[in-house]
């Protein structure tokens with residue numbers, strides 16, 4: 037890998053972009069899916085506040101999914117075909133979940149009051165369905181779509197762990213964005229979701245090397261192991277800090293943002309670890325980025341667009357978060 | 371269960387896009403209508419007017435939010451379906467379709483989604499100008515998204531600016547690809563379609579409020595606005611449609627032959643008002659025709675020659691659907707023109723007072739609430755079915771690029787989508803009805819009007 041021409045570099049840039057979009061998606065839609073799932077434990081008034089806390093953002097959050105899948109489709113059409121036909125049914129169910137929750141989100145306050153509870157249930161169910169399906173898809177994906185008794189169990193475990201991670205992310209989001217009794221509840225929810233999330237993370241990190249020889253070699257050869265060990269160590273410290281913070285009084289005011297921020301860091305690190313495992317494959321042990329990439333010419337055209345628009349997108353996303361900063365107040369169209 | 375995968379994939383794609391387009395066709399124009407209501411509110415001098423436009427703005431913002439949400443969730447589905455249903459398509463024309471789709475996401479979807487929150491919920495948190503700016507950017511984003519997706523769709527109808535190496539398409543000139551021959555016509559026609567769809571929604575719902583006795587002077591203003599919009603746009607749409615047709619004649623004569631039901635190449639071709647095209651017998655039954663009119667419209671010459679379907683053996687679209695969808699679209703267009711002009715004339719004769727409008731006319735308005743949907747969908751079916759059997763006109767056949775997913779999976783997911791979509795469509799219409807009937811009870815809570823007008827006042831029910 038001494039000197040790589042720009043054309044050879046392009047697929048790498050694009051896998052990076054796609055990964056970043058999916059990471060932003062997982063973190064941002066993760067907290068709002070998490071909030072959606074937690075609503076089954078909230079009172080009707082609390083539900084309004086919870087929805088209000090994600091109301092201005094969910095649409096933009098989902099757009100990262102459209103970008104991620106769009107880049108997969110556009111830059112790696114062969115991988116897209118392979119991945120999405122392997123995951124055809126869970127993808128459909130995830131979409132149904134996203135449809136239901138996106139629709140219920142708006143219907144719940146606009147339909148007649150007697151139907152609100154029904155739309156809330158659909159909102160919760162849609163959030164759960166989408167999260168579970170995403171967990172299953174992640175599990176199938178990182179195990180390289182392998183066959184055999186252990187693979188479905190692995191995917192099933194991730195299908196439960198990812199929603200827990202989302203719930204934890206959502207709960208810490210609420211710790212940051214709310215106060216009073218709802219904040220207390222959110223702290224409780226965070227404590228409940230913490231162990232399964234940690235367990236899931238341990239499971240993924242130990243199972244991936246076990247399943248794929250490529251991954252095992254990458255992690256457990258000598259010089260590398262010292263460098264990459266920093267990832268699990270930092271992750272562990274961040275997770276422990278989150279747990280400690282949840283017991284401290286500071287999390288109710290000055291440090292209310294910290295657990296959420298640390299979890300974002302955890303997601304980022306896990307993403308880095310996963311990327312390190314998989315590189316240079318798009319589909320583990322089957323397709324490398326270069327085999328799957330489309331022509332450099334069209335990738336360049338897209339890259340220009342990305343370079344121009346991405347900073348602008350980041351800027352106005354930041355603007356929107358600034359406008360709605362602070363504790364959540366009631367949402368209205370006023 | 372024994373239908374083939376290609377057929378199911380088509381039905382599934384068609385079902386999804388049909389559901390999806392319902393919402394963009396409203397939101398593309400409604401964003402601008404909201405901007406208009408807001409400006410009217412800010413500019414209005416007297417208090418009653420100010421309140422009327424504010425109420426209109428509030429009610430229609432809710433409609434917009436609901437419509438937009440359904441547009442987004444069905445759109446997210448579309449973005450997956452592109453690859454799952456037509457994997458071969460992306461493998462062959464990905465170099466052209468890819469950048470167009472990416473630019474849509476980057477320049478349109480993010481723009482809409484990024485400012486939607488501020489537009490819907492940001493009123494108390496940002497200044498009036500920033501808020502207007504956000505509304506403008508959302509409306510502009512919907513237009514941009516129509517721009518890119520229609521550029522792609524038009525390219526599939528009239529491909530240009532490409533080269534083929536080993537069966538793979540490569541871009542030669544992006545300008546030619548984007549501004550391909552049918553694109554300007556399709557963009558104009560679609561944007562006008564959206565304007566009409568939105569105008570009739572405004573008309574229909576306001577008329578419903580009048581009929582139910584829940585209307586305020588706000589509903590009258592919206593109704594009047596809708597009528598004026600529709601009366602202006604309906605004729606423009608006919609002119610645009612005519613140009614669109616001439617363009618199609620030049621590039622896709624077999625589509626025109628199917629639209630007009632012409633089997634044999636004819637000079638002085640008649641315009642068929644009614645017929646039952648029979649694909650098997652390759653002829654029409656029960657024809658009712660106006661002599662020479664089709665030639666006159668399409669060639670501007672009563673003796674002009676139109677190519678018949680028999681000139682395109684095994685490469686022309688199924689005739690029946692194209693023929694009838696075209697008539698439904700044009701019929702709706704004519705009906706919309708008549709209704710809007712008649713309504714406006716009647717309203718003028720009544721001294722601009724809807725209280726004097728006869729109830730049957732209001733019922734007619736209410737009945738036309740979703741007229742735009744019918745015409746828009748019919749129009750898309752003409753365009754898309756009229757391109758068959760090709761997915762990229764003349765170059766790639768649809769059946770060559772279809773999915774390898776087993777047909778049982780497609781059938782299952784198709785069934786799920788259809789059930790979800792029908793339920794949501796029913797809910798959407800039901801909630802529009804409910805919101806229109808209760809708009810004012812809810813709006814009693816409206817109190818302050820933006821301080822930029824120099825005054826704040828209470829707007830409780832007494833203004834109604």
Ligand code: HDD
Pocket residue numbers: 095098099102387390391393394395397398437438439440441442443444445446447448449452478479480482483511512513515516519520560
């Ligand atoms: C002429 C207009 C038009 C047409 C033909 C299409 N769309 Fe669309 N689409 C829009 C106009 C639009 C819009 C007005 O921009 C929407 C509707 C409401 C909204 O939120 O944006 C939208 C939303 C929307 C979204 C959600 C964007 C977001 O997250 O904000 C996606 C992913 C798509 N569309 C994808 C598609 C695909 C793959 C199509 C064709 C195969 C398609 N659309 C046809």
Ligand code: HEM
Pocket residue numbers: 380383384387388391456459519520522523747750751754755758760761768
């Ligand atoms: C939004 C309005 C649209 C509607 C209502 C619509 C409707 C349809 C219908 C009915 C079909 C099935 C035709 C058949 O096989 O009988 C179809 C096919 C298709 N359309 Fe569209 N379409 C729309 C927009 C688009 C756009 C914007 C694109 C591309 C960017 C597109 C791409 C396709 C593709 C790839 C197929 C599949 C191949 C085929 O079966 O023809 N459509 N569409």
Ligand code: HEM
Pocket residue numbers: 555556557559560562563564566567607608610611612614615618622625699700701702703704706742745746747748749750751752753754756
């Ligand atoms: C009344 C006169 C009208 C004429 C002469 C007309 C003509 C046409 C033609 C020739 C096409 C097919 C173009 C092609 O695929 O090559 C078309 C498509 C279409 N029409 Fe119309 N049309 C009329 C009214 C309307 C109305 C009232 C609406 C909706 C409100 C509408 C919406 C559409 C749409 C959405 C399409 C598909 C997209 C496109 O190709 O632009 N049309 N129209």
